Amino acid sequence: MKAKRPNDKYYRIKADEIFMSQFRGEPCEVCGSVKATVGHHNVNKARSKALRYDKRNITVLCQAHHTMGNDICPHSSNPMAVHRYFEWLDLYHRKKHIWLIEHEKIQRKYNYKQAWENLLVGREAWE
DSSP states (O other): OOOOOOOHHHHHHHHHHHHHHTTTTSOOTTTOOOTTOEEEESSOTTTOGGGTTOGGGEEEEOHIIIIIOSSSOTTOSSHHHHHHHHHHHHHHOHHHHHHHHHHTTOOOOOOHHHHHHHHHTTSOSOO
């Protein structure tokens, strides 16, 4: 029986793990908490894979402000909390917000194995 070769999904998951690990434990940009922080993709990975590994697309958020909040939370079931998140982003990170709007439609050919290999040695994913 032949050994199964890793596929694109395997390398995407590995590259994601390396990229996102750099944001864990960093202070939440909304409240300053360092408990259970993650990197939030402002432009969803499904909308723009080119920004998947771009640090300019990341905002560090604690669990409360990432998925569980009703005040400022991009993944809340409360539409006002989602709206307030983007208002907050525009108010406190105006340049980042403008850059995201301008670059959310970037297209690029994807090779997750190459992205994983680059991230593994500390380079940008899409060089």
